Amino acid sequence: MPDDAVLDTLKFGIGQPVLRTEDPKLLTGRGTYADDYSAEGQAYCAFLRSPIAHGNIAGIDISAAETADGVIAVITGQDLRDAGVKDIPCPISVKSRDGSAAVVPPRPAMAIGQVKHVGEPVAAVIAKTAAQARDAAELIVLDIEGLPSVSDPVAAEKDGAPQVWEQAPGNTCLDFQWGDDAAVEKAFSEAAHVTKVELTNTRVVVSAMEPRATVAEYDSAADKFTLHVGTQGVAGYRGAMCNMLRVEPENMRIISKEVGGSFGMKGSAFNEAIVVLHAARKFGRPVKWTADRSESFLSDHHGRAMTFELGLALDKDGNFLALRVDGVGDMGAYLTAMGPWPATMVTSRNIISVYKTPAISYNAKCIFTNTVPTGPYRGAGRPESKFFLERLIDKAAEEMGIDRIELRRRNLISPDMLPHETPVDLTYDSGEFETIMDMCLDRADYSGYAARKEASEIDGKIRGIGVAPYLETTAGPGTELADIRFEEDGSVTLVTGNKDFGMGHATPFAQVLSAQLGIPFEAINLVQYDSDEMSPGAGGSGGSRSMIAASGAIIECAETIVDNGKKLAGHFLEAAVEDIEFADGVFTVAGTDRNIGIMTLAEKARELSGTGDLPDDLSHKVNHNTAPISFPNGCHVAEVEIDPDTGVIGIDRYTVVDDFGVVVNPVIVEGQVHGGIAQGIGQVLAEDTIYDEDGQLVTGTYLDYQLPRADDIAHIEFTTHAVPCKTNPLGVKGCGEAGNGGSYPVIYNAIMDALNGNGGKELGIPATPQRIWQALQGN
Template sequence: MTKFGQSQPVRRVEDQRFITGAGRYTDDISLPNQAVGVVLRSPHAHAKIRSIDTTAAKAAPGVLAVYTVADLKTAGIGNLPCMIPLKNRDGSLRADPARPTLADGAVRHVGDPVAFVVAETQVQARDAAELIEVDYDPLPAAAHLATTMDAGQPQIWPEAPNNRAFDWEVGNKEKADALFASAARVVKITIENNRVIVASMEARVSLAAFDAATGRFTLYVPTQGVWVQKNVLSKILGVEPSSLHVITSDVGGGFGMKIFIYPEQVLTMFAARALGRPVKWTSERSEAFLTDTHGRANLTHGELALDKDNNFLALRTYNIADMGAYLSTYAPMIPTMAGTKVLSSVYRFQAVHAHVEGVFTNTVPVDAYRGAGRPESNYLMERLIDKAARELGVERSALRKQNFIPPSAFPWTSAMGLTYDSGEFENTANTALKAIDWDGFETRRAEARKRGMLRGIGMAYYLEATGGAPSERAEVRFLEDGIVEVYVGTQSTGQGHETAYTQIVAEQLGVDFDKVRIRQGDSDAIPTGGGTGGARSLYSEGGAILKANDGVIEKGKAVAAEMLETAQGDIEFVAGRFAVAGTDRGVGIAEVAQEARKRAGVAAGQTGGLDTVADWQVQAITFPNGCHVCELEVDPATGITTVVRYVVADDMGRVINPTIVKGQIHGGVVQGVGQALYESVVYDDDGQLLTGTFTDYCMPRADDFPEIEVILCEVPCKTNPLGVKGAGEAGAVGSAPATMNALADALLPAGITHVDMPATPQKVWDLLNGAAALAAE
């Protein structure tokens, strides 16, 4: 293996600047003569706006401007669009209510933007915002997912009767119903996938500048790919995409939330053009809770049909998905097309039918959050299988293994119509179960019982399906100082892309690891890109890099042949060196690159010579999969649940950097366990956010976890040249069901048969004491 090449646990090249404080995040950027913007937000979840008086605010010290929706309309600023068209079951189109940048006649969630104040300093802007007088006429709120479609609930949008955003289905209903009719056993479950705050370490920022001479905007913003912002924001502002230059530097966490279009991006650009000076807005953490898209928020009913031998026949699901007050950029896709494609998971279902209703509530919009629908579907499937095992009186892992798709069946077309290319599900599951000593668990349970503790163990086998743009672009450039620059269309938000891509280049081109520089996040320097989302980066961008490197090598052979005075067909390339086959005559790639520049007459700073651009068309999505096993203890006296052991066996296909992959899994597991045991967004009946700070919203901490043990089971993917399957979301897909299955197992001896997320100490204590009270009666 090449040192620092693929499959090596190379330390991340990004970490040196991050741990030394040399990272460059958007809030680190300041422009000359920049002003500061502050957003006035609604204190009401639902209200009409009778009037807005900005007179006093405009006269306040340091204030440059105060904008309302009237100013935006006058300037022709458009609404924030939802990018996902969707047809209802009856063929009609989903509801499409307008989402203005600033509230237009009404507010629909606490935190809805009402006015934008721009001043010399943030303190001045904040003080002025408090002087704005808004006359609200408060309205009743439909604040809860479970009841928003009920008769008598407040109507949020006139074009969405009963607050229904869409009514969608997928799968073979007729076949599924027939299989259910013939089933020997039907198992049912209803579960909640609680709403969560994204809580990225770096808050959102928007810094905009406008050059009147060229008519171009420059927008500095933390994103998961600059092209969504470039293409969508240009339409909102009514300018050509070429008039917008979007720059993303380092990003401190995205998890889906930083893909989307937000009002503050429009507001800073509008204000920068109107005022003729840069305008910057930086979110405070309290604003983030009220304005960043939230995640999950589903209520789902599932039914599993089995034959007399306990073989899975069919699955039916009905899901109510909370959209919040507005349809965010990709929101309708998450519970529908994205989530349902993995409903059949790794099992041999003959048919699946899924019915999904999206609903509006007077709450923050909900959109993709790490896994984007797939964690919700896997959670349903794995909770349902555990319940089936209990009702049938069979062992939980055995029921899964009996219904796994065997390796001999690949390629396998799932009941959802997707083709799985590879997988060794039983072997991967056995690896995890053996590592945690699944068979010896009852001994540990008995020991815990002696200490007065309830101990449980749970497993979940998950299937992830990657997604995103269908193509990617890479450009390899050789600089005069020997540096190799690689321009990519994805965007790292902490995953370690720079390291993984560098490993691919170092191995394939044979250049020194420390001579490679990855360039990303600049819409002028990189004209197209699919961005990062859906765990797509390595298989899509990796394919583009491989193709670009192949082009470099072919160009290099032609130049090397001339340098070595031989036929091009006699040149071979090995470990960074072009050589005449069968001889010791050769020349290194750096020297060939410089010679190619001279021969092409390339001036300094220009591209040419061996420089190569390649576009890679994604052949198929990939299917990361794996087995999570969680072992935990519950203290009946306090309701506190403690995870004591956690093992993951993951098939990510070929692994480029095992250290990075394990780190991604660790982070994902923590997010999933966090949702299961700690995190939950709570609104009251008036739509007020009760969990608006970290004082009330419980985030998982390092000391809440044991060492997360990760075993990589590499089954190479057959649909991309790297053989990779994607690692970014997988940890979050399998961890919530494994944790909740373990908790259900721990509580079962107390007579508790069901528990929903989040299983906070209060909820667990209440369940245990309720069970004890019933037993006493």
């Protein structure tokens, strides 16, 4: 192996902690987010949004707005419909228990006839400046006849509740069931002990660093749109826009360069993008829209919002016999593309986690309310399931008088049980769950907890500890693009359908490609932002699928490149193809020192254009069928300290051990885990989206909606224990959402431990100082 190849492997190979190559650009303000782009002659868009939660639109008087300074036009929902713009697509494959389809109400880009939630767009102003557009929007006179509304999903399914949609009796979008109800009933009737708990995983505002923004352009000569927007996958977003505007993919270009966070929220098509696209074509000039933070609270889809009652049946020794889950998920006023999934398919398939559970009965209703629609938020059902389950296990341990670690240990799936078939039709292929739990307990100095608790008491504080093993699923199989291009300037372009919205794809994807083909790491450039570069097989990012999908596609593509390279190397080295070997970026004639490097070969191949049957380019593209679900898992241990005089809580220690299979870049993986943990801590301690009885958003600014601060997050002791996945070629498991999975239950259980179980009454989240103080007073 040449010396430079040795160095490249040592510095940039799989498993090396290579720093993110894109960070210098981002940290020096040279990134290009959607709002950073401006087109020559662009106009600006501002929206008038509904001020009430439910009502009939009696009239929209736009006359004053139309004549205001700088106004080009005012557009209503009816204008869009008259122009042939279709409703926002929502392909929902989840079925109700009786096999019927979900109720999918029409969702126009702007309201027509009725408004269904505060913040729903009703009209759009196109003006020469952003200020003129906003000022003119305030001149629109909106006449709405108010109707009764409902903002609580539990109340919404009760008899007599206001109806959000006539076609959804009881406000039920979907009545989902999974499992063996008869087996569960039998297990519960024969159980030595049954533990029950009811919990709400509160509605959250996504709070991405970058508000949503979009700039639309239309080239009338080419009949082609270009949309600059932050998204999780340009190919998928193109499909949604084409659907609504009734155009072909070649007539729509999506550009999404840097994206300042998404967490699931920017993965769906949104109202505003279709409005500016329509306006750009109709008025012959680019149109730009950028949300402000208050607008984001009312227009970005929200997350979580589930209330569930769980029951766990155990025998006299604490072995799990069956799990029963019943609850509701809040869909908001409309369905987003993935709206029903978290409360149905995702939570149901993740709630078994790492435990032997013979039977499950899972029942969830997806309920409409007069609130902002909900959708996937980092984990999208996975963290909710762990929050529910791990609290249930702690409570069972307390009720049965069994140590909570011991109760978990008795029920953990052991390595000799793998592959393990679960009652939710999943097959776990790999994992060492007890080993990881013990590693985490050891690194957390669990045995020394009693001494720390005593020290806290001497200091007048109350200490609690939580333990939370977890296992989650990643996104299911699909397709993914890998297009590897050897450029004339000596660089290599890698095109994938995945989309980096903060995760840092450029570095680990280059590490995988460099490892496969021996291409110099610094020569590789990742392209994910331009739909014109994408074939129909391009996927996107979501559900922690990026590395699994991209690495599989890169490896498949690289294998063909090696095969073609052997043919070319045989030609140039004057040897039979079967005598050519490839390793570390070099093609060698077996048993000799005659060789040629892959970069040199790519250059020489261009000399063969039109020569015989030999490929004249090493470049290759594949649409890869991605691997099945992987099962990242791990364990979190955390300690909290509470000031009994104020209820103020501090996280004193936090330890996590994760199994992500083969880790391509440990620095990036640790960063992903830290981010997920921070979001979990934020929801458990502070975040809560509150609507009043009239459907008004009470927590509509960051003065009212509390995000975690840096001093709320403890130092995180992190390590990995790799058990390679057996279902994808690199052996990787997704990591992007795993931090949430353990952080929700571990912090909440630590708080409940500090409160000595709170007399059997659940504190609920967010566990604010006021709630904690009231619990300590016995209220």
